[in-house]
Amino acid sequence: MDSERRQYDRYRPTLTLEVFDRHGGQRLGRIVDLSRDGFMLVTEQLLSVDSVWECRLTAASGEVREVSFGADCLWARPGTDEHHGWAGFHIIDMAEDQAARLELLLQAL
Known part of the structure; x- marks a missing residue:
């Protein structure tokens, strides 16, 4: 996807962010870039x-330790x-409180 088509800036995390399946607990992977609408x-x-x-996105440290969403x-x-x-x-589905948590996490990056 071209950067010109992206609506939001992407951030490269300076802390460890991992994503897990909320239902089975399977680790899907480690985030290498993140934005308000994707990763x-x-x-x-x-x-x-x-x-x-x-x-379930988890952060190893920081104010926001977890964010949940559908992707x-x-x-x-x-x-x-x-x-x-x-x-x-x-990211296709996220509650308002989780979107606020993601915004705080992005500000910390």
Whole structure:
């Protein structure tokens, strides 16, 4: 996706942010960039394109330690080492209180 088409700035986290499946607890990956409407993960397994996830973003430190939302996997690519991959997500569902938490987290980045 071209940066000209993005509505929001993307931030590279300076702290560890991980995403987990809210239902099964599976670790989906570590965030390498984040915005108000999406994120990119480095993953340990290849995720399915067009899969929808109920996510729990966790921060290792800081004021905001957790944010919950629904996200759609827009693309996924295998890594070069066969053990990792990359995936891009669009946030599709988030409660107002969680959106406020995400905004605080972005301000901290």
